[in-house]
Amino acid sequence: MLQIETERRGIIQTTFSFFSPAEAAKSQFPETKYMGSKQVLLPFILSRLSALRFDRVLDAFSGSGCVAYALKQQGVEVHANDFLKSAFHIARSTIENNAxxxxxxxxxxxxxxxxxxxxxxxxxxxxxxxxxxxxxxxxxxxxxxxxxxxxxxxxxxxxxxxxxxxxxxxxxxxxxxxxxxxxxxxxxxxxxxxxxxxxxxxxxxxIFSNGRKNKAFCKDVFCLDPKGYDLVYIDTPYISPYSDCDxxxxxxxxxxxxxxxxxxxxxxxxxxxxxxxxPTDFSTRAGAVDAFGRLFNHFHNSDLVVSYSSNGIPSRDQMVSLLKRFKRKVEVHETEHQYSHGNHHHKVGSNNNAVREYLFIAS
Ligand SMILES: C[S@@+](CC[C@H](N)C(=O)[O-])C[C@H]1O[C@@H](n2cnc3c(N)ncnc32)[C@H](O)[C@@H]1O
Structure with a gap:
């Protein structure tokens, strides 16, 4: 057990930093309306991940931070990255920060x-x-x-x-x-x-400790060191006919x-x-296929888990072929989902935001 000092409510307390599943379950990530947030999809994602073995994981596009946080609750070492500073600060506050x-x-x-x-x-x-x-x-x-x-x-x-x-x-x-x-x-x-x-x-x-040295980064995904991850979770912005991804x-x-x-x-x-x-390589129709190819190549040494939607460009089949270039086995899991963000206010809640949500697992 690692002994650490923590300041809480003005008092210096001595606490023990170790992973307690009960404490992890009590800790609560703030609800979020972040565009593309996977908060309501967490049970779907976590249940599919439970078939995999991993100890060190990267959430490469962490956004609201809810997926990285749920992984931290599982007791694994989590690195979270997003090129937006606001996303980085929430990751540093709740994922890197143990105490x-x-x-x-x-x-x-x-x-x-x-x-x-x-x-x-x-x-x-x-x-x-x-x-x-x-x-x-x-x-x-x-x-x-x-x-x-x-x-x-x-x-x-x-x-x-x-x-x-x-x-x-x-x-x-x-x-x-x-x-x-x-x-x-x-x-x-x-x-x-x-x-x-x-x-x-x-x-x-x-805030809670899972007894691991978790980290937050604020980088373009291609500037991350890809080494050392058992699993990389990928949830890029994706362009669709109904919404930009800016x-x-x-x-x-x-x-x-x-x-x-x-x-x-x-x-x-x-x-x-x-x-x-x-600028992000995922934001143009012309560039997106190439960007996914380079992304999968960048992290080719790790198992890849990719959240994706039926509205997205490239298509589901294109994504499967891209993943097969780098990985032997590609599974596709799917569920229904309604995003709360449209590109325009009048489209929120319309059928254009009702999609099949995919989880590609490539190993
Ligand atoms: C679909 S959201 C991720 C949502 C997140 N999984 C959640 O549940 O809240 C995509 C994220 O990718 C980030 N992003 C876009 N391009 C990026 C890049 N090139 N490098 C790193 N982050 C990027 C965006 O800032 C955004 O937060």
Whole structure:
């Protein structure tokens, strides 16, 4: 057993870090509306994975973090990666982090007025997304987060800030401005400060140790070292006739917030003031087949488990042939699924989002 020190509720406690299945089962990952989240598909995915033997796993496109988290609950070593900083911070807070919490005094310090607050959000976004009070809260919070000791604590606070900002947007996204979609529900009416405090509480409830050295990365998938994984779980963005797969476009505000827009190129001519999207090899019809081929090649030494949908391009059969180039055995499991995100508001809940969800297992 590894003895570690953990700060919780302002008190330094000594705890033992080991994997307790009971503690893992009690820990709770915050619910998410993240585009493409596999949260409701977890029972399907985990039941199919139970036939495989693995001890070290990579979730290469971790997004909301729910799959990596469920794998952490199984007691295996988990590495989680996503090129979005907001996704990275949630992975560092809940997957890499086994025992660090924000104390009450640190939480109080995060809420205090800070003379160094710069007002960038208030100035740049005005009433596009939030009230002045909420903008000022986020501006001030950013200055306070810079004074928190340690990268994991900063990740915890940033994750809560991102979650609060998403909760205060209809559908959790930043592709439109103003009150569109505003239905007066409690989450939208609540102050940013209250949302932030709730989010901290929910993230704290998710922290547990599985006794392993888990890791979070923020890289383009092709820049990851592919060595040493028994299993790689792959859940790329996929283009479909109904939806693009531009995560930066949907989540640009929280992505900008993670660095306070340092080095981010804001597209001034856009009404949303979004940042320039990160290029990804999976986002074009012309490039997607080639990108999957290179991805499977990159991780060819590991078992590959790929989530995919019947709406996706390339097709199911193309995906099977691509996987067969690198792996002897390819199984296809499927179930029905309804995604909550369409490309356009009127398509949410329409049949275009009802798909067959596939899980390819290639070994
Ligand atoms: C379908 S989502 C993953 C959803 C996740 N499995 C979940 O359950 O929440 C795809 C993710 O891939 C990330 N992504 C897209 N292109 C990437 C790339 N080239 N390298 C790393 N991450 C990438 C996106 O930011 C997005 O979070």
């Amino acid at each position: 660090t919490f924000l104390s009450d005094s640190e939480l109080e310090a995060l809420l205090k007025p800070n003379k160094k607050a710069r007002g960038f959000i208030e100035f740049t976004f005005g009433d596009r997304y939030f009230t002045s009070e909420d903008n000022r809260f986020l501006d001030n919070l950013w200055a306070n987060i810079q004074e928190l000791g340690g990268p994991i604590k900063r990740s915890l606070a940033l994750t809560a800030a991102c979650r609060a900002a998403m909760k205060k947007r209809p559908r959790g996204i930043f592709t439109f401005t103003g009150m569109k979609g505003w239905d007066g529900r409690r989450d939208l009416r609540m102050s940013m400060k209250d949302q932030f405090l709730i989010a901290i509480h929910q993230i704290h409830a998710a 995560y930066t476009r949907r989540y640009h505000f929280i992505e900008g917030y993670c660095t306070y827009w340092k080095d981010a190129e804001i597209l001034e001519h856009t009404s949303t003031r979004k940042i320039k999207s990160y």
